[in-house]
Amino acid sequence: MFQHIVDGTTQGAIYALIALGYTLVYGILGMINFAHGEVYMIGAYIGIISLAVFTATGMTLISLPLCVFVAFLAALFFCAAYGYTIEKTAYRPLRQAHILAPLISAIGMSTFLQNYVMLAHGKDKFDFPGIFRAAFINNTVQISGARVNYLEIFIIAASLVTMLCLHLMIRYTRIGKAMRATAQDKKMAGLVGININRVIPFTFIVGSALAAIAGVMVSMYVGATKFDDGYMAGMKAFTAAVLGGIGNITGTMLGGFILGLAESMGIWLISSDYKDAYSFILLLIVLIVRPRGLLGEQVSDRA
Amino acid sequence: MLERTKKSFLTALWILIITFPLMGLKTVFTGEQAEVGIRADAFYLAGVVFLCGMMWSMKGLIGRGIAFAVPPAKSCTGAIKTSVMKVPVWCWQVGILAMLCAFPFMGSEAELNKYFSFLIETLIYVSLALGLNIMVGMVGLLVLGYAAFFGIGAYTYAILSLNFHVPFWPSLFIGGAIAGVIGILLGIPSIRLRGDYLAIVTLGFGEIVRFVLKNEAAVTGGEQGLPNQHIPGAIAAPSLGFMVLDREIHYYYIAIVIMVLVVFVVHRLNNSRTGRAWIAIREDETAAMSMGINTFRMKILAFAISAFIAGFVGVFYAARMNFVNPEAFRFEYSVLILSMVILGGMGSVPGVILGAVILQVIPWLMRDMMPNLLREYFPSAANVAGTLTDFRLLIFGGIMVIMMIFRPQGIIGNARRKIELGVEEERD
Structure with missing residues (x-):
């Protein structure tokens, strides 16, 4: 029982991190960023590549955790760059267009990025170097009869810290205030002197950085990544965002954890055949009862 | 022209930077050791982006050239369009x-x-x-x-x-x-x-x-x-x-x-x-x-x-x-x-x-x-x-x-x- 809760929370933390990227963009632009799952996958690749570079240059001899930390930073930096570039090329020209136009552009971008990684690194699994995992995986603690390894603790803790940082940033900093204003009303925010063309790319950068962290953590947890990993993870994360109320940051975090827990409970109680379906069934039930998600506001139909 | 060259160059450089880890490096893990090699792909891509950027900045010139050679180009496509529309x-x-x-x-x-x-x-x-x-x-x-x-x-x-x-x-x-x-x-x-x-x-x-x-x-x-x-x-x-x-x-x-x-x-x-x-x-x-x-x-x-x-x-x-x-x-x-x-x-x-x-x-x-x-x-x-x-x-x-x-x-x-x-x- 407790084992399943731990698994579910770990998975949920990761869903929540990716889902935040969807929710941030949705809150501001009102569009589904279909390419977000691909950014997450690219984050995983870049994490592994940077660890390879560290191994080859002998930096592992200094300190393993430091290498992992720098790999996280590298993934974060590059994914932020990807997020910025995607916004600039695929979405900015379409900001005035019909609401579905950026959706198609995002789908195109997602196909493009997936194939770009596939062409660069092949169709096979891309393994996470074992030496970096061993220290995390092999150390476990016993909590109420469940074996929890350090990696799970690390993932849960790191995501909570990241989410706290995000929350503080949105709540208390200048740019966070600008983001909230832009989400409420783009035109009005522009009129009071907020540069929307800085706020929107910044949102993409933040969302992509969160996805990068999630990507490296998952590849560490699972032990490998693959060029089409972004698809399922992206879809689940998007489900989590909608479940909690898309556009609402607290709701999205909650949705991620609920989804992760529901999935592992479903596997435990029912069967693992329908592993990927539980989240969607839960979503259908929640949306029928609360059409705007758990914490979504009940706004009028036409905003 | 110089301005545009600079812009294309910077775009190409940016593309080179963001694609470098994925396309510019070749990594192989063998047990605890890793080998890293440089691949040329990222550089080719950046070159292509630079050329495309230059061509895009030339499009004004080329367009003017075409307009000079074939003056009524626009009305011509317009005529084709209306004649297409005329067919029931x-x-x-x-x-x-x-x-x-x-x-x-x-x-x-x-x-x-x-x-x-x-x-x-x-x-x-x-x-x-x-x-x-x-x-x-x-x-x-x-x-x-x-x-x-x-x-x-x-x-x-x-x-x-x-x-x-x-x-x-x-x-x-x-x-x-x-x-x-x-x-x-x-x-x-x-x-x-x-x-x-x-x-x-x-x-x-x-x-x-x-x-x-x-x-x-x-x-x-x-x-x-x-x-x-x-x-x-x-x-x-x-x-x-x-x-x-x-x-x-x-x-x-x-x-x-x-x-x-x-x-x-x-x-x-x-x-x-x-x-x-x-x-x-x-x-x-x-x-x-x-x-x-x-x-x-x-x-x-x-x-x-x-x-x-x-x-x-x-x-x-x-x-x-x-x-x-x-x-x-x-x-x-x-x-x-x-x-x-x-x-x-x-x-x-x-x-x-x-x-x-x-x-x-x-x-x-x-x-x-x-x-x-x-x-x-x-x-x-x-x-x-x-x-x-x-x-x-x-x-x-x-x-x-x-x-x-x-x-x-x-x-x-x-x-x-x-x-x-x-x-x-x-x-x-």
Whole structure:
């Protein structure tokens, strides 16, 4: 029982991190960023590549955790760059267009990025170097009869810290205030002197950085990544965002954890055949009862 | 000029930086050791980006040159456009239909066989895109799980034919009806959701259908699909009593008939009371409701008809492939069909048809047509042909982005919308 809760929370933390990227963009632009799952996958690749570079240059001899930390930073930096570039090329020209136009552009971008990684690194699994995992995986603690390894603790803790940082940033900093204003009303925010063309790319950068962290953590947890990993993870994360109320940051975090827990409970109680379906069934039930998600506001139909 | 060179250079440098880890490095892990090598790919890419940037900055010059050489270039395209518009619509319809019907007589069957599968697939996609267009284009409901209805139709026929030996023709309607009923059942709870919430619910529905097909192996054959062993003709081919229609050419004509039927139905709906009610809902639901339109019933009707078309086409697909498995109804296909609708121009029948044809032709050209031509006429360029095949989805994704940037309203925008609203309404 407790084992399943731990698994579910770990998975949920990761869903929540990716889902935040969807929710941030949705809150501001009102569009589904279909390419977000691909950014997450690219984050995983870049994490592994940077660890390879560290191994080859002998930096592992200094300190393993430091290498992992720098790999996280590298993934974060590059994914932020990807997020910025995607916004600039695929979405900015379409900001005035019909609401579905950026959706198609995002789908195109997602196909493009997936194939770009596939062409660069092949169709096979891309393994996470074992030496970096061993220290995390092999150390476990016993909590109420469940074996929890350090990696799970690390993932849960790191995501909570990241989410706290995000929350503080949105709540208390200048740019966070600008983001909230832009989400409420783009035109009005522009009129009071907020540069929307800085706020929107910044949102993409933040969302992509969160996805990068999630990507490296998952590849560490699972032990490998693959060029089409972004698809399922992206879809689940998007489900989590909608479940909690898309556009609402607290709701999205909650949705991620609920989804992760529901999935592992479903596997435990029912069967693992329908592993990927539980989240969607839960979503259908929640949306029928609360059409705007758990914490979504009940706004009028036409905003 | 210097300014532009600098800009292209900076863009290329940026591309080099962000692609460097993925394309510029080659990493191999052997146990605890790793080897890292440099690859030239990222540098090539940056070079290409630089050249493209330079060409883009020259386009002003080149354009002026062309304008100088051929002064009335613009009015010329305008003239072509108006003369195209002058041809009555029925001429286009009859002409295209005649060409499609005449195609099999242009060569021997063995020669043309390689084109049939492509053409049949295109016709199937055109029908599906038109079906989805009812929900997305006419009523404005974003539906992301359309392939599920298609799959329900296909599986219905596979099960009916394998277990109960139901013939093809009634199955067309049974499959359509079952998909339609499931569409209604999905529609009733989810219809009051708006926009993206509906999108995600239908996406979830599509995935659930696929998981059911995958896991309920007793009925659906699980991941292997139906029939479990490949037996030619296990799923009965359509028959006319005196002959069995199981050759590609037969399926080709059936596909044409199905497409014409769908076009006819959609076209009639478009100009009917129902169609106008749908468009009213799309433009402003509250206003439509206050004008006395039963929006709930109209939306459910759209769900039902749209799902029926998908199921109908699905039955044909199962008969032709003689095999169904869950992988054929993945989310990707829903997305592909949706892209056809939006790319072509939502709500416009010719637009949607064109969108479907374009999104079918591009991958086909890159996968089959161009590599084969290259191999035939330039044997030395055989590896270029292989590269083209590998890159086809990459190029496909890129083209989708570029097309959207240049024509966000779709290739053929909705004519009625333009007339009625005068200008594109502003959204933000």
